[in-house]
Amino acid sequence: MIGGLYSELEAFEAILQHGSFTAAARQLQVTPGAITRRLNTLEARLGAKLLNRSTRRLSLTESGRHYYAEVAPALAQILAAGERVHDLSAQPRGELRVSVPMNFGRLYVIPHLPAFLDRYPGISLDVQFDDRFVDLIGAGFDAAIRIGALSDSRLVARQIAETRRILVASPDYLHRRGAPAAPADLIDHDCLHYTLFRDAPTWEFQRDRETLRVPVRGRLKANYGMPLVDAALHGGGILQTATFAVARELASGELVEVMPDWCLLPIGIYAVYPGREYRPRKVEAFIDFLEETIGRPAVWDRVIAGDG
Structure with missing residues (x-):
């Protein structure tokens, strides 16, 4: 009985953690049908329905919420103990x-x-x-x-x-448009904007104890960083980016750092x-x-x- 209950609770936990019977089966390396049988057996054992199932989503019933709140701490300890014992004698798998x-x-x-x-x-x-x-x-x-x-x-x-954020541009762009000397000069430049930044097109700079927030503008923005790096390489403007994204371009001289005496937050x-x-x-x-x-x-x- 204990072994059966353990496998049923393990399946119940996996369904809740992964959001579907298929994902739970993949995690436990069994078939989705086995997951379904284990949950059905657990519900029959308790005499209560634990999950509302539909083709679109799963949700806990009221009984399921109360039961999981009671059993989750003990189940976490049991599963953790089992993983620790297994890991003493096995490679990651x-x-x-x-x-x-x-x-x-x-x-x-x-x-x-x-x-x-x-x-x-x-x-x-x-x-x-x-x-x-x-x-x-x-x-x-x-x-x-x-x-x-x-x-x-x-x-x-x-x-x-950790990575620094910096401004970069191509030597060709800076030759044509001039290099900004201070954040306020960016108003006269094409700034390439990454749209998945959660803030507006405003860049924040620090130097000594001074902090500046400067609105920027430009005609090219994208939700993927690498095309913006490519645009900067081809003279499309000034890009705010992480050093990890442009390390080789900086080392080769294809891109150069702009206003290095002004810091952006790491x-x-x-x-x-x-x-x-x-x-x-x-x-x-x-x-x-x-x-x-x-x-x-x-x-x-x-x-x-x-x-x-």
């Missing part, structure tokens, strides 16, 4: 679903994943590229890389690097994962590998300095 930003993922994640998979043959990867802050828990992700401010209190965050790069008492080994292995790959100082800072 299972499918790892990760959400990564598009530019950062293309430059600093994807090129190194074959080495990660060679190191951990028991892990398979599903990497989704998205610059938006996806709901990790609702979408069934194990981890994500996020750049900038964090707001979801349900997630655990570990900073793996931004953190974080690995985040759903808050749990115990972090799965596959997640821990992935985050450790990223930290090792990026290094300190970060690989993009070494490239800019000519050491990478």
